[in-house]
Each structure stands twice: as C-alpha cells, then as structure tokens.
Amino acid sequence: MLFTIGVESPKNDNEAYGLIVPALNDDHYACISAADHANDILRAATDAIATVLQDRAENGLENDNIKDLGYRAYQQHPDYTHCDTWLLADIDISEYTGKRQRIQLTTSLGSSLVGSL
Secondary structure, eight states: OEEEEEEEOOSSTTOOEEEEOGGGOSSSOOOEEEESSGGGHHHHHHHHHHHHHHHHHHTTOOSTTOOOOOHHHHHHSGGGTTOOEEEEEEOOOGGGOSOOOEEEEEOTTSOEEEEEO
C-alpha cells in the first residue's frame, strides 16, 4: 500500500525531521516519528507504520480498510500545514490484514498449544 508521509524539515541543527503518516492518524492512533538525517526518513517512517499496523491488528482493528488520501488532500488539511515535503512509501501490509484465527494444537503427549494466526 502507498502511504503518504509528511515531513517537517528541521529549522536548525538541534532539531530532527518530523514525520507523520496521516492515513494512520485517527481518534486512537497517531503515526509519527523523527529522523536525525534525511537518509533516515524512510526507515523511521517505515518502522512507525509497521508499529501502528501491528498494534492495530493485535487490538482487533481492521487494517484492510485504511485509505490514504494522497499528498494533495493532506497539504490542504489544517493539521498538516507544518509539513513542507511529502513522500510516498510502498509498504507491504499483508501481514497486518485479514481476520486472525485462533488455533489449538495437541501433541502426542497430550499437551496443548493455543495461538492465533
């Protein structure tokens, strides 16, 4: 899935690049991060996206219906006017989508293992 990443460039040497992923911001989650150097932006944003998607999945929230509106929509939104650069990241979200299924395995020794897929 393509995610739009808003970047706020540092104003001085003591600040980092601020990162936000608007498609993953709602009443319960905020997908934000920071990077000290420009070449760390994609890694930091990717880690933040994975963390939010994993937490949403673990809490039973669907990640199948996430919709990224694109940078033009976010540029106009008052919550993101601080972002001076917009990037796109293509992230494989398949491991965070779909219904989780509970399974139980029984060994030949009679012990039982319970987990979810």
